[in-house]
Amino acid sequence: MKTNTTHKPTKLVALMAGAALFGMVAQSALAAPIGTASGTVISNLATLDYKVGTLAQTPIGSSAAGNTAGAGTATPFTVDNKINLSVVDAGAVTTVTPGQNGAVHTFTVTNLGNTVQDFALVAANLLTGTVVAGNADTFDGTGLVAFIDTNSNGVLDVGEKTFIDELPSGSSVVVTVLSNIPLGLTTIDFSNISLLATARAGGAAGAAVGAALVNAGANTAGVDVVFADTVPGTDDIALNGDSSARGTYDVVTATLTVQKTVTPICDPADGNVNPKNIPGSAVRYAITVSNSGTVAASLTSLGDTLDAALLMDPKLNSGAMPATNCVSGNVANSLSASGFAATFGTGVAPGTFVAADATTAGASIAGQIITITYGSLTTANHLVPSATLAVGDYVTVFFNAFVQ
Amino acid sequence: MRISNLILSTTLIALLSSLSLNVLAADGAIKVRSIAQIEVEVTAKDGSKTMERKPVEKAVPGTEIIFTNSFENISTKAASDIVINNPIPNSTTYKAGSAFGQDCEILFSADGGKTFGVAESLKIKASDGAEHIALPKDYTHIRWSYKKQLPAGNTGEVGFRATIN
Numbered sequence: 001m002k003t004n005t006t007h008k009p010t011k012l013v014a015l016m017a018g019a020a021l022f023g024m025v026a027q028s029a030l031a032a033p034i035g036t037a038s039g040t041v042i043s044n045l046a047t048l049d050y051k052v053g054t055l056a057q058t059p060i061g062s063s064a065a066g067n068t069a070g071a072g073t074a075t076p077f078t079v080d081n082k083i084n085l086s087v088v089d090a091g092a093v094t095t096v097t098p099g100q101n102g103a104v105h106t107f108t109v110t111n112l113g114n115t116v117q118d119f120a121l122v123a124a125n126l127l128t129g130t131v132v133a134g135n136a137d138t139f140d141g142t143g144l145v146a147f148i149d150t151n152s153n154g155v156l157d158v159g160e161k162t163f164i165d166e167l168p169s170g171s172s173v174v175v176t177v178l179s180n181i182p183l184g185l186t187t188i189d190f191s192n193i194s195l196l197a198t199a200r201a202g203g204a205a206g207a208a209v210g211a212a213l214v215n216a217g218a219n220t221a222g223v224d225v226v227f228a229d230t231v232p233g234t235d236d237i238a239l240n241g242d243s244s245a246r247g248t249y250d251v252v253t254a255t256l257t258v259q260k261t262v263t264p265i266c267d268p269a270d271g272n273v274n275p276k277n278i279p280g281s282a283v284r285y286a287i288t289v290s291n292s293g294t295v296a297a298s299l300t301s302l303g304d305t306l307d308a309a310l311l312m313d314p315k316l317n318s319g320a321m322p323a324t325n326c327v328s329g330n331v332a333n334s335l336s337a338s339g340f341a342a343t344f345g346t347g348v349a350p351g352t353f354v355a356a357d358a359t360t361a362g363a364s365i366a367g368q369i370i371t372i373t374y375g376s377l378t379t380a381n382h383l384v385p386s387a388t389l390a391v392g393d394y395v396t397v398f399f400n401a402f403v404q
Numbered sequence: 405m406r407i408s409n410l411i412l413s414t415t416l417i418a419l420l421s422s423l424s425l426n427v428l429a430a431d432g433a434i435k436v437r438s439i440a441q442i443e444v445e446v447t448a449k450d451g452s453k454t455m456e457r458k459p460v461e462k463a464v465p466g467t468e469i470i471f472t473n474s475f476e477n478i479s480t481k482a483a484s485d486i487v488i489n490n491p492i493p494n495s496t497t498y499k500a501g502s503a504f505g506q507d508c509e510i511l512f513s514a515d516g517g518k519t520f521g522v523a524e525s526l527k528i529k530a531s532d533g534a535e536h537i538a539l540p541k542d543y544t545h546i547r548w549s550y551k552k553q554l555p556a557g558n559t560g561e562v563g564f565r566a567t568i569n
Contacts, residue, residue, distance in 0.1 A: 035465025036495040036569045042463070046473040046490040048436045050483045050554075057483075062438035062473055075438045075471075079495065079568060082464035114465050219461025226462045 033169035035114040038081040038223045043074035080224040083199045083213060084112035085119065087175075087233055087243045093135065093190075093250040097295065099183040103141065104154045105247045107195045109164060110172040113228070118200040118210035119164035121146040123177040124235075126192040132246045137192040141179030141249060146195055149176040163209035166202055179249060187294050189251040194235040198242040213241055254297030254389070259288045260304075261351065265400060271323035282317050282326055282400050287372070288349040290394035297389045299374035306368040306401060313400035314339045316358070328402045338363065341398040344382050349394040356380040363397055372397050433479035434486075434554075441470045465568050468499065472563035477554045486550035488562055491517065492543055496566035500540040505548045505562030513545035514538035520547050 036042075046062040061072020090106040111117055123146040130137045147162045149155075156162075156178060164173055177195060201210035216224035225241075233244035266272045267281035275281055287304065291297050306312060315334035319326065325333045335341060336358030343353050362377030362385060363370070374395065375387035389395060441457040448454065460469060473490060477483050488505075492498050500523075503510045511520040514528045526538035548562040 038464075040495050042440075042469075042493050042495050042568065044438050044440055044471050044490070044493045046436065046438050046488050048434060048473075048475055049485070049487040049489070050434060051485040052433065052479070052481050052483055056485075057433060060434055060436045062436040064437070064439060066435045066437035066474075066476075068433070068435045068478065072436065072438075075440055077440055077460040077463055077469075080462055080464050082466075216462065219459070224462060226464045228464055228466075 029172040030168065031170040031172070033114065034112055035082065035169070036079050037169065038079050038115040040079040041076045042079060043076045045072055045074040047072070078221060078223060079114070080216070080226045081115045082113045082226050082228045083115075083117070083241045084228045084230075085117075085197060085199060085243045086110045086112055086231075087195055087197050087245040089195075089245045089247045093133075093248040095252045095295070096179075096181045096191075096249050098181060098185040098251060098253060100181045102143075102155065102178045103181055103249055104149075105177045105179065105193065105249060107146075107175045107177065107245055107247065108172050109167070109175050109195075109197045109243075111167045111169055113199070114169050116166050116168045116202040117164075118202050119167060119197045120200050120209045121163055121175055122196045122198075123179075124194050124196070126194055126235075126246065130192050132190075132192040132248050135190040135192065135248050135250065138189045139182060139185060139191050141181055141191045141193070143180045144177060144193065146175050146177045148173060154178075161207075163200070164197070165209075166205050177247070181249065181251065185251040185253070187251060187253055187255070191249040191251075192246055193249070194244050194246050196233075196236060196242060196244040215239070215241065252295040253293050254291050254295050254391075255293035256297055256299075256389070257288075257290045257292060258302070259286075259290070259349075261286045261288075265317060266319035266323065266326035268323055268326050271321040271326060272319040273321075275319070275326075277403055279403050280326070281403050282313060282319060282328075283403065284398060284400050286349075286351055286396050286398050288351075288394055288396040289374075289389065290349065291389045291391055294391060296391060298387045299389050299395070300387065301374065302372040302397075304370040304372075306365075306370065308368065309404050310368075310401040311404055312339060312365050312368075312370070313402055316341060316398070317400050339365070339399055342377050342379055342382065343396045343398075344393070346390075346393050349396045351396070353396075353398055354381075357382075357398075359397075361385070363399070365399075370399065433477065433481070434483055435476045435478050436488075437474045437476075438490075439472050439474075441472065442467060443470060463568060467568045468565055469493075469496065469568065470563060470565050472561060474559060474561045475554070476559040477556050480556050482556060483554045486554055486560070488548045488550075489517070490546050490548075490562075490564070492545065492566060495569050497569055498540045498543045498546070499565040499567055502565035503546050503548075503562075504564070505550075506560070507552045508548040508550050508560075508562055510562075511547045511549070512538075512543045513547070514542045515544065517545040520545070 063073040064075040088108045094105040096103040123144040125140040215227040227239045227241045232238040234246045235244040236242045264275040265282040267275040316336035317333045340359040340363035341353045341357040440460045443455045446456040513520045514526045527535045528538045
């Protein structure tokens with residue numbers, strides 16, 4: 001029979017596990033056993049035919065001590081318990097945000113031996129500076145725990161086991177590690193961890209991991225334990241009945257930049273031809289928030305208090321000629337009935353807007369205090385408001401103020 | 405050819421008990437012994453390494469086992485046409501080229517012992533009915549045909565290696 005250690009899709013696997021007699025945990029891949037099961041008796045028997053003179057004689061079967069007549073007795077020995085396993089990191093770094101509790105990182109443990117085994121699990125922080133796949137460790141998470149997340153909800157629930165119970169030969173199981181990420185970290189921070197799995201005695205499902213195993217000394221007629229983990233993992237030694245692998249938590253944060261620019265629009269003398277900042281002139285403010293981090297940000301609100309010498313233009317004057325239109329609240333030059341406009345996009349904010357960018361909600365002024373509520377900021381070009389500012393995106397809010 | 409002390413001692417007993425005149429009586433004419441061993445590397449004091457055969461211990465999947473069948477003529481008459489038939493033991497796979505036996509023609513079977521042939525000539529039928537050259541893993545039996553007479557008191561030894569599946 002071909003040995004099949006391929007992982008099945010999780011959903012399919014969950015169904016299989018549910019039907020399995022072992023009451024096997026979900027997230028496990030049941031596969032064909034690897035090698036002859038321990039306890040199997042291998043027997044050899046040779047039969048010899050011969051003649052004396054020309055007369056064929058009765059065949060003689062062999063025995064371990066030597067047999068001279070009859071069918072003989074097979075020479076037996078018993079296959080021992082081969083202990084071998086692999087621990088493999090899920091491969092991708094787990095991205096976390098500062099202050100995140102119970103961040104999930106997964107490993108896959110495979111029983112490469114020939115016997116059903118329990119496996120004890122230990123998740124540990126690696127020393128600061130330890131490099132895993134190019135990422136140097138800079139901090140330790142807290143509350144590390146490794147367990148079998150039977151219901152795949154990313155939480156250690158009551159009844160879920162912190163060890164692997166009864167993993168058949170050739171089968172794999174996903175081990176979940178949780179880590180609490182401290183606050184105050186930035187995108188350059190990494191936490192590298194190891195998962196060590198140690199084979200324990202199998203044979204009976206239970207609430208506690210099976211007994212420790214000892215590599216057999218002298219051979220016995222029965223089943224002996226033979227540590228055969230010839231390839232050491234990242235944090236263990238070979239032929240010790242254990243294996244390990246390393247994984248990484250990568251901190252991602254949003255990096256927000258707020259930029260406020262001011263541009264002359266018009267003045268009552270020159271209109272929009274080389275406007276100067278004289279009393280009665282209009283300037284345009286553009287407040288741009290952009291996200292140069294590695295994770296989306298959720299924007300709440302931004303408050304901006306206008307100088308007492310400024311009066312917000314309730315109509316967002318375009319500055320178009322004639323110069324006499326350069327007054328606050330001028331309807332003919334109005335670009336926005338709300339006095340505000342907003343643009344959204346990716347990359348560098350262009351600093352310009354069109355009539356359809358006039359806001360219908362999300363920006364307002366009370367007294368001298370301008371409040372932008374990003375979660376409700378709406379324009380004809382941006383009908384579905386969202387507080388989320390994706391990585392690389394910007395949002396710019398425009399308004400005019402007249403110099404008093 | 406290796407003769408163990410055990411064989412020597414048991415031979416003496418057998419010789420004593422076989423001093424009958426019953427020439428045609430097959431029983432007690434040849435003693436057939438089968439042992440299973442493993443080979444371990446032993447480092448001598450001078451650092452030289454030699455392979456030493458020991459009784460099977462720590463037999464796990466992948467372990468190579470040496471199966472040795474010895475035969476000894478404990479009668480007073482020469483034996484001839486000796487043929488030793490050995491099914492490949494359960495849960496093991498024959499190791500290519502490992503069968504040994506001085507003065508023997510060694511043939512294999514890949515069909516459960518129905519037909520025998522030299523290793524290169526063996527064929528098996530795949531599930532689709534097509535014939536393929538049998539690979540060592542397909543072998544089911546080994547047969548040694550001893551080409552000489554085995555005079556009284558003489559011994560022979562044949563064997564092979566197989567790996568635990």
